[in-house]
Amino acid sequence: MKLATRNNGERDGLLVVVSRNLQHIADADDIVGTLQQAIENWDSVSPELNERYQALNDNRWPAVQPFDARKLLAPLPRAWQWLDGSAFLRHGERMQQAFNLPPIEGAERTPLMYQGSGDDFLAPHDDIPWRNAADGLDFEGEFAVLVDDVPQGCGAQQALAHIRLILQLNDISLRAFAPREMKTGFGFIQAKPSSSFAPVAVTPDELGDAWRAGRVHLPLNIERNGVRVGRQEGGEMYFHFGELIAHAAMTRRLRSGTLVGSGTVAGADTAAGASCIAEMRALEMLAHGEPRTPFLQPGEWVRMEACTRQGLPLFGAIEQQVVKSDKFEE
Amino acid sequence: MKLATRNNGERDGLLVVVSRNLQHIADADDIVGTLQQAIENWDSVSPELNERYQALNDNRWPAVQPFDARKLLAPLPRAWQWLDGSAFLRHGERMQQAFNLPPIEGAERTPLMYQGSGDDFLAPHDDIPWRNAADGLDFEGEFAVLVDDVPQGCGAQQALAHIRLILQLNDISLRAFAPREMKTGFGFIQAKPSSSFAPVAVTPDELGDAWRAGRVHLPLNIERNGVRVGRQEGGEMYFHFGELIAHAAMTRRLRSGTLVGSGTVAGADTAAGASCIAEMRALEMLAHGEPRTPFLQPGEWVRMEACTRQGLPLFGAIEQQVVKSDKFEE
Numbered sequence: 001m002k003l004a005t006r007n008n009g010e011r012d013g014l015l016v017v018v019s020r021n022l023q024h025i026a027d028a029d030d031i032v033g034t035l036q037q038a039i040e041n042w043d044s045v046s047p048e049l050n051e052r053y054q055a056l057n058d059n060r061w062p063a064v065q066p067f068d069a070r071k072l073l074a075p076l077p078r079a080w081q082w083l084d085g086s087a088f089l090r091h092g093e094r095m096q097q098a099f100n101l102p103p104i105e106g107a108e109r110t111p112l113m114y115q116g117s118g119d120d121f122l123a124p125h126d127d128i129p130w131r132n133a134a135d136g137l138d139f140e141g142e143f144a145v146l147v148d149d150v151p152q153g154c155g156a157q158q159a160l161a162h163i164r165l166i167l168q169l170n171d172i173s174l175r176a177f178a179p180r181e182m183k184t185g186f187g188f189i190q191a192k193p194s195s196s197f198a199p200v201a202v203t204p205d206e207l208g209d210a211w212r213a214g215r216v217h218l219p220l221n222i223e224r225n226g227v228r229v230g231r232q233e234g235g236e237m238y239f240h241f242g243e244l245i246a247h248a249a250m251t252r253r254l255r256s257g258t259l260v261g262s263g264t265v266a267g268a269d270t271a272a273g274a275s276c277i278a279e280m281r282a283l284e285m286l287a288h289g290e291p292r293t294p295f296l297q298p299g300e301w302v303r304m305e306a307c308t309r310q311g312l313p314l315f316g317a318i319e320q321q322v323v324k325s326d327k328f329e330e
Numbered sequence: 331m332k333l334a335t336r337n338n339g340e341r342d343g344l345l346v347v348v349s350r351n352l353q354h355i356a357d358a359d360d361i362v363g364t365l366q367q368a369i370e371n372w373d374s375v376s377p378e379l380n381e382r383y384q385a386l387n388d389n390r391w392p393a394v395q396p397f398d399a400r401k402l403l404a405p406l407p408r409a410w411q412w413l414d415g416s417a418f419l420r421h422g423e424r425m426q427q428a429f430n431l432p433p434i435e436g437a438e439r440t441p442l443m444y445q446g447s448g449d450d451f452l453a454p455h456d457d458i459p460w461r462n463a464a465d466g467l468d469f470e471g472e473f474a475v476l477v478d479d480v481p482q483g484c485g486a487q488q489a490l491a492h493i494r495l496i497l498q499l500n501d502i503s504l505r506a507f508a509p510r511e512m513k514t515g516f517g518f519i520q521a522k523p524s525s526s527f528a529p530v531a532v533t534p535d536e537l538g539d540a541w542r543a544g545r546v547h548l549p550l551n552i553e554r555n556g557v558r559v560g561r562q563e564g565g566e567m568y569f570h571f572g573e574l575i576a577h578a579a580m581t582r583r584l585r586s587g588t589l590v591g592s593g594t595v596a597g598a599d600t601a602a603g604a605s606c607i608a609e610m611r612a613l614e615m616l617a618h619g620e621p622r623t624p625f626l627q628p629g630e631w632v633r634m635e636a637c638t639r640q641g642l643p644l645f646g647a648i649e650q651q652v653v654k655s656d657k658f659e660e
Contacts, residue, residue, distance in 0.1 A: 011370070011585070040341070078585065080408050080449035083519070104514050114516040115445040119410035119585040129482070131581065152459070152655065174581055184434050186444040187517020189413070193582035251461065251504055252523035255341070255408065255449040325482065 001046070001053045001203045003028070003165065004316075005035055005073045007123070012036060013073045017049060018200050019056045022313040024064045026056045035076050035146075035201065040256045042148050042164055069316050074121035074197035075167055076146060079259045082118030082195075083248050084142070084171060085111050086263035087239040088232075091279060094266065098282035098291075099179050111239045111247045114187045116171075118259065122196035124318045128172055129193070129325035130298050136175030137296040137322065141275035141304045143216045143234055144169055144261040145241045146201065150254040159245035160214050166207065168198035168220070168306055168315040171261065175278055175295065198305070198315035210309065214240025218314070220265045222275055223303040230275045234306065236267035298324045331376070331383045331533045333358070333495065334646075335365055335403045337453070342366060343403045347379060348530050349386045352643040354394045356386045365406050365476075365531065370586045372478050372494055399646050404451035404527035405497055406476060409589045412448030412525075413578050414472070414501060415441050416593035417569040418562075421609060424596065428612035428621075429509050441569045441577045444517045446501075448589065452526035454648045458502055459523065459655035460628050466505030467626040467652065471605035471634045473546045473564055474499055474591040475571045476531065480584040489575035490544050496537065498528035498550070498636055498645040501591065505608055505625065528635070528645035540639065544570025548644075550595045552605055553633040560605045564636065566597035628654045 002020060005013035006027070014029040015038060031052070032038045032045040055061040086092055089107065096103055104112065122128075130137055146165040154162070177191035204211045210218045215237045222230035239247075244260050265275045274280045281291030296302070305317035332350060335343035336357070344359040345368060361382070362368045362375040385391040416422055419437065426433055434442065452458075460467055476495040484492070507521035534541045540548050545567045552560035569577075574590050595605045604610045611621030626632070635647040 078410050080410065081447055086516070101515075106510075110510075112514055112516050113519050115447060115519060117411055117445060117582070119588055120583060129582075135581070177581070180436075180440075182515025184442055185431075185512025185515060185517070186416070186442050187515070189443050189445060189578055190581045248519055251465070251507070251520045252447070252459075253450060258449055 001050050002206060003035060003038070003049070003075060003201050004199050005075050005077055007071055007073050011077060013077050017053045017056055018067060022067050022200065022316055024056060025067050026052055026061050026064055028052060036257045039146060039148055039164055069199040070125050072199040073123045075165070075199070075201035076257065076259060077121055079118030079121070079257055080255060081258040082116040083113055083258065084116045084261035084263060085113045085239065085244040087111055087237045087244060088263055088266040089238045090236070090268060091264040091266035094279045094282040097286060098278050101182070108238070111244050113244065113247060116188070116192055117194065120194045122194050124196060124199045124316065126196055126320060127323035128196070128296065128302065128320045130296065130322050131325055133297065134176055138173045138175050138277045139296070139302050140171035140173055140264040141220045141222050141230060142169050142171050142262050142264060143167070143306070144259050147245060147254060147258050147260065148256045150245055150249045150258070152249055152251065152253045154246055154249045156240070156242040156246040159242040159249065162245065163204060163241060165201040166204060166211070166216060167201045167259070168304065168318070169261065170196045170302065170304055170318050170320070171264070172196065173276070196318055196320055198318050200314070200316045202314060206314065214242040216306070218306045218309065220275060220304065220306045222273065225301050228273065229280070230273035232265045232272050232275050233267045234262070234265055237262055296322045298322050331380050332530050332536060333365060333368070333379070333405060334530050335405050335407055337401055337403050341407060343407050347383045347386055348397060352397050352530065352646055354386060355397050356382055356391050356394055358382060366587045369476060369478055369494055399529040400455050402529045403453045405495070405529065405531035406587065406589060407451055409448030409451070409587055410585060411588040412446040413443055413588065414446045414591035414593060415443045415569065415574040417441055417567045417574060418593055418596040419568045420566070420598060421594040421596035424609045424612040427616060428608050431512070438568070441574050443574065443577060446518070446522055447524065450524045452524050454526060454529045454646065456526055456650060457653035458526070458626065458632065458650045460626065460652050461655055463625070463627065464506055468503045468505050468607045469626070469632045470501035470503055470594040471550045471552050471560060472499050472501050472592050472594060473497070474589050477575060477584060477588050477590065478586045480575055480579045480588070482579055482581065482583040484576055484579045486570070486572040486576040489572040489579065492575065493534060493571060495531040496534060496541070496546060497531045497589070498634065498648070499591065500526045500632065500634055500648050500650070501594070502526065503606070526648055526650060528648050530644070530646045532644060536644065544572040546636070548636045548639065550605060550634065550636045552603065555631050558603065559610065560603035562595045562602050562605050563597045564592070564595055567592055626652045628652050
């Protein structure tokens with residue numbers, strides 16, 4: 001099943017069902033108003049949502065509208081909890097090189113994870129706000145999962161059963177703030193403005209055997225100004241999503257609508273580029289003694305999309321322009 | 331005005347108005363359903379809420395119920411964003427002593443703040459779950475403010491105008507996890523299970539001149555098993571709430587319902603005790619070469635309340651028992 005959220009001017013939007021081929025949508029808010037409400041009542045609402053999804057795919061649903069990602073919000077426009085892992089260890093290694101940080105002890109035993117801000121996710125075509133060049137504006141291509149209620153102490157395998165939807169995101173980052181915020185030990189506040197999401201959230205079965213062992217075994221295509229800069233494999237995730245969820249749930253339950261991110265998709269093959277600029281710069285430093293790829297500037301475009309192995313659409317694309325943000329006035 | 335949230339079995343509860351003397355409540359969900367909705371529509375709903383509040387105080391409201399904190403949830407049972415500062419610098423200094431951590435560079439210029447989990451706040455009388463003695467279960471007495479939409483780049487003084495409500499909380503902490511999580515630089519996940527809140531959220535005017543310069547100038551009384559262990563002054567906050575909000579809003583806007591915490595209330599007078607056990611242990615280490623106060627054990631009680639200077643109730647009390655949490659079963 002594929003779900004999205006239509007922009008009706010409200011903060012949580014309205015739930016819609018999306019056809020498998022991403023050609024059409026059908027309103028679903030008569031079944032349940034929002035994606036958050038759907039995840040809270042998944043067992044009772046998902047059968048009817050799935051019926052509508054099948055009818056839409058079979059051209060049996062009368063009230064069809066064309067799929068237009070510009071009329072959609074992030075599938076979950078705001079999250080009661082947004083936990084972002086860093087489960088691709090190659091990303092961490094390269095960031096340590098880039099920032100000249102010491103290796104993190106036990107990084108292969110305990111997942112790295114930060115609590116992010118989920119109050120204001122960006123839509124797939126929203127502008128990426130740019131303040132100034134000194135911020136070091138960067139993108140990070142990731143996958144994420146949306147869970148229902150997870151009990152405290154839930155194990156990694158049991159945690160997989162709580163995954164209801166899979167999403168694709170751009171974890172927008174301001175690199176200049178990260179070293180200081182990491183040094184405090186308190187994690188990211190200014191370094192992590194709002195993330196943007198691909199328009200469609202999909203149930204794990206939509207991935208077929210590309211969803212196995214708690215990982216999305218698909219490449220994530222990243223383009224900058226129309227040029228591919230990354231095609232790293234989601235299957236190279238070291239900790240799987242069940243392990244990330246179990247890590248977060250070790251000392252407390254997680255409530256429905258908690259979103260758990262993979263961290264920047266990064267594999268062994270550096271010829272496949274990178275899912276963020278900071279990694280490219282780290283590789284350049286190693287190769288040439290200096291970073292060469294600049295951070296994002298106003299007017300640039302970022303596009304991210306993971307399709308099926310057959311090249312069919314899955315989550316839709318994130319496609320955002322970097323735009324100088326308005327000065328604060330009040 | 332004083333507001334609270336009645337437990338109706340739903341995740342967000344129902345909004346109620348509380349009389350100034352905390353003797354009565356009146357339903358308010360006919361005006362607006364939940365506190366989150368109220369904060370999103372503050373200008374349109376607060377006049378009518380305030381009318382009901384005045385009618386309740388003047389014994390003019392017919393449908394009155396007795397105030398019973400056991401029937402209430404946290405005023406905001408879950409938050410789209412929970413940002414906890416560490417704005418009492420004495421707390422940070424003592425924690426560094428306790429954990430043998432290096433001082434944080436620039437701590438007097440830039441507020442310390444972590445992004446916390448807001449998906450599952452505990453009610454004022456909920457049990458505090460205890461897993462095992464090794465966790466180092468602790469309480470932290472704090473104040474917090476609830477803001478409406480804050481634009482990106484908002485200054486500290488302008489930020490004060492976005493504060494709609496003031497709350498009092500217990501930021502429950504598991505000390506054993508903090509050093510490792512701080513060392514990663516990613517902040518707290520396992521070290522910070524869900525916080526609990528005093529039953530009543532109050533508008534700043536309810537504090538009279540105890541609300542000035544963006545700080546709550548009141549002592550926070552902390553009792554452990556009926557014995558007072560802390561009475562530190564909220565006015566000793568080094569960064570005020572406007573500065574905390576501005577810090578968080580520097581690189582992104584904050585959406586309505588963002589909750590910003592003060593960090594553990596801690597002042598210069600060590601004779602006034604402490605608002606968390608870790609600080610008591612740090613002081614004991616300095617005085618006696620070893621910590622003497624044990625962390626929380628099952629069966630213990632924690633009580634926190636900040637009253638007016640005249641001893642009148644304000645937020646109501648947090649009163650929680652530590653209870654061994656059930657083993658995970660599924």
